[in-house]
Amino acid sequence: MENRFFVDSEHLSPEALEKKHRLETDPSFRKNHMEYLPGMERIQSDVCEKVMAHMRAYDSSKYTARDVRMALEHPNCSLEDFKALLSPAAEPFLEQMARRARNETGKHFGNTVYMFTPLYIANYCENYCVYCGFNCYNHIRRMKLTPEQMEREMKVIADSGMEEILILTGESRTQSDLNYIGEACKLARTHFRMVGLEIYPVNTEDYRYLHECGADYVTVFQETYDPDKYETLHLSGHKRVWPYRFDAQERALRGGMRGVAFSALLGLSDFRKDALASALHVYFLQRKYPRAEMSLSCPRLRPIINNDRINPQDVHERQLCQILCAYRIFLPYVGITVSSRESAAFRNGIVKIAATKVSAGVSTGIGDHESKYGGKEPTGEQGDEQFEIADNRSLERMCGDISGEGLQPVLNDYLYV
Amino acid sequence: MEKDKLIIGGRAFTSRFILGSGKYSLNLIEAAVKDAGAEIVTLAVRRANTGEQENILDFIPKGVTLLPNTSGARDAGEAVRIARLARALGCGDFVKIEIMRDSKYLLPDNSETVKATEILAKEGFTVLPYMYPDLNVARDLVNAGAAAVMPLGAPIGSNRGLVTKEFIGILIEEIDLPVIVDAGIGRPSQACEAMEMGAAAVMANTALATAGNLPAMASAFRLAIEAGRKAYLAGVGRELVRGASSSDPLTGFLRD
Numbered sequence: 001m002e003n004r005f006f007v008d009s010e011h012l013s014p015e016a017l018e019k020k021h022r023l024e025t026d027p028s029f030r031k032n033h034m035e036y037l038p039g040m041e042r043i044q045s046d047v048c049e050k051v052m053a054h055m056r057a058y059d060s061s062k063y064t065a066r067d068v069r070m071a072l073e074h075p076n077c078s079l080e081d082f083k084a085l086l087s088p089a090a091e092p093f094l095e096q097m098a099r100r101a102r103n104e105t106g107k108h109f110g111n112t113v114y115m116f117t118p119l120y121i122a123n124y125c126e127n128y129c130v131y132c133g134f135n136c137y138n139h140i141r142r143m144k145l146t147p148e149q150m151e152r153e154m155k156v157i158a159d160s161g162m163e164e165i166l167i168l169t170g171e172s173r174t175q176s177d178l179n180y181i182g183e184a185c186k187l188a189r190t191h192f193r194m195v196g197l198e199i200y201p202v203n204t205e206d207y208r209y210l211h212e213c214g215a216d217y218v219t220v221f222q223e224t225y226d227p228d229k230y231e232t233l234h235l236s237g238h239k240r241v242w243p244y245r246f247d248a249q250e251r252a253l254r255g256g257m258r259g260v261a262f263s264a265l266l267g268l269s270d271f272r273k274d275a276l277a278s279a280l281h282v283y284f285l286q287r288k289y290p291r292a293e294m295s296l297s298c299p300r301l302r303p304i305i306n307n308d309r310i311n312p313q314d315v316h317e318r319q320l321c322q323i324l325c326a327y328r329i330f331l332p333y334v335g336i337t338v339s340s341r342e343s344a345a346f347r348n349g350i351v352k353i354a355a356t357k358v359s360a361g362v363s364t365g366i367g368d369h370e371s372k373y374g375g376k377e378p379t380g381e382q383g384d385e386q387f388e389i390a391d392n393r394s395l396e397r398m399c400g401d402i403s404g405e406g407l408q409p410v411l412n413d414y415l416y417v
Numbered sequence: 418m419e420k421d422k423l424i425i426g427g428r429a430f431t432s433r434f435i436l437g438s439g440k441y442s443l444n445l446i447e448a449a450v451k452d453a454g455a456e457i458v459t460l461a462v463r464r465a466n467t468g469e470q471e472n473i474l475d476f477i478p479k480g481v482t483l484l485p486n487t488s489g490a491r492d493a494g495e496a497v498r499i500a501r502l503a504r505a506l507g508c509g510d511f512v513k514i515e516i517m518r519d520s521k522y523l524l525p526d527n528s529e530t531v532k533a534t535e536i537l538a539k540e541g542f543t544v545l546p547y548m549y550p551d552l553n554v555a556r557d558l559v560n561a562g563a564a565a566v567m568p569l570g571a572p573i574g575s576n577r578g579l580v581t582k583e584f585i586g587i588l589i590e591e592i593d594l595p596v597i598v599d600a601g602i603g604r605p606s607q608a609c610e611a612m613e614m615g616a617a618a619v620m621a622n623t624a625l626a627t628a629g630n631l632p633a634m635a636s637a638f639r640l641a642i643e644a645g646r647k648a649y650l651a652g653v654g655r656e657l658v659r660g661a662s663s664s665d666p667l668t669g670f671l672r673d
Contacts (some may be wrong), residue, residue: 291519
C-alpha cells in the first residue's frame, strides 16, 4: 500500500485548508515545478542531462544473475556493472557484494569511521512537502534558536567531544535567512573544527558568503530524481523547483565549498532508479570537479509528528544494504553517511561494510540537546522534530560501540586552509 | 654496511622504512617502529589538528622523526599554510608535500608541488615532495631545494607495486638526492624490488594497515628492505635471458 501523506490539522483556518486541499487534488493549481522562480540562478551545466538520460533508460528488471557475476568479477566497476548491482538480480549476491564492498572501503578508508552530529537551528518552513514533519501545513511547535541559544547548544555538543557539526534549518527564507545562517556558521567555527550545512539551496554567491562564514561542506537531498514524482510530493514553496535543487551542489562547488553531499530519500519513488541517479550525480560532478570531496547518504522515509504511518515501502534493510554495497563498489573513494534514521544494529553492521560516517548524539528537534544529552530537564522551549530517529546513542556510546566492532572512531580529519 | 646511512636534510637514519599516514592507528605506529624499525613516521596534520583525547602526537615514541604531510592541500598556497601550521604545532622542520586536486585517485599535482617546495625550502623546512615520477619535475624539485624526492609506485592505497618502475629507475639514475618510493607498495617483495633498484627508502602504510598480522607484516617489510638494500650495495649480477647463454659461440666460425 502506498504511503498516505495528507493529514489535516484542526488548527488550520478554513481558507488554509481549502488551499491545502486544492494543492493536493488539483495539479493545475500547482506551479510548474520545472520553472525557475525569480531570483533563482540558472547555471550552464550538462550534468543533469547526463544523469537523467541514464535514469530514464534504466530498466532494473533487464539485468540477470550473469550480469551481476560479471560485475563482481570486474576489477573496476563500470556504469553497466553498477546498474546490474542495483538490480533485483543482485539480491541473491548480497553477501558477495558486501565482501567486495568491505574490501574497497578498507582500501580507501582503512578502519576509520567519522563522527558528526546534526544541529537543527530552526524548523520554520515555507514548503509543502507532504512527507516532511516541518511542512508548512503540519501543526508543530515552531522555533528558531537565538544566537545565545545556539551558543548553549553548541557548547553542550562540543563538550561531548564532537568536532564536526552539520547545521540544519527548515526551508524558510524569511525566518532563517542567509544572514542568520551565516552567523550560525561563524559561531559554529568557534566550537568545531568542521562545519557543514544542510539548508535550502541558494545561489553561487550565497554559497560563497556562507563559505566565508566558515561552512565548507554542503548537503542537499534531491529527495527523488524523478521529476514527475517530485511534482506530486512537493506541492508548493521554493523547494518545488526541481532543476534549481538539482544544480545546488554544483553552485556550492563554484562558490568555493570544499565538498558536497547527495541523496535521494528512499521510499518516495522507484528506489533503484533514485539510487542510480544519486550515484551518477556524484560520478558526473566528480569528473567535472575532480578536486571536490563528495559523499552519499541513503535516508529512508521515517514517521513524522501527526503521521506515524509513513514508512519506506519496499526499501527494507536488505535493499538498503544492497544499495550501499553497490555505491561503495562503484564509487570506492566517496564518503557514505548513515544517519540515525537507521537502527543501532543496522549502523553497527553497515560501518563494517560500506559506511564511513555516522551521526551520534542526534536530535532532529530544535534546542533540545541540553535536555537530551546534557542531563537537564526539558524547559518546554523546544521546537518539534523533523522525523523520528531510530538510534539515539550518545557520542561516547557510539565511540565505544564502534571501537568494539574493531573500527576506529575519528572525530576530525579536516583542516581549513 | 655498518655505515650505510640514509641522509635526509643533514640527518642520518639507519632504517630505510618510512611509515605513511593513510590509515593511521596506534597499533600501526607501534608495529612500524618496533617491528619494521621505522625511524620516520608520517603524520597527516589534518588528523593531528584535533582535540581528541588520543592525540597522535602523544603516541610518537621518542627518537622517532615526525614527518608531517600536507594532505588535504589542493594547491601550493594551501600546502604552505599546512606546513607552517605543522611547525607551529611542534612537529619540527621536516615536511612532506602532498598536493592533490583529484579526490578519486589522489594523484599529486607536480607543478604546484614544485612551487610549494621552493617556498618552504626557503623558509628552512626540510622538504620531501610526493610526486609523479617525471624527470624534469624531479630536476626542478632539486633546484627548488628539496631534500629528497618521493615518486609514487602506484596510486595511493592500491597495493599494486612498482607500476612506474621504469620512470623511478630514471630518477634513481639521474637525481642525486635520495629517491624514496612512496605509495602503491603492497608487498614486501615490491619493497625489496624498489630497494634493489637503488631506491634510498620505501614508504608504506596500507600494506601494513590491512595485513592480517600487523607485527609479522611489519617485520617482513624490515627484512625485505634490508635484503633489497644489501643486494643493491652488493651489485646485482648479470641477468640471464633464457636460451641466450649457449656455450657454443655464434662467432666460432670466424677464422681470423
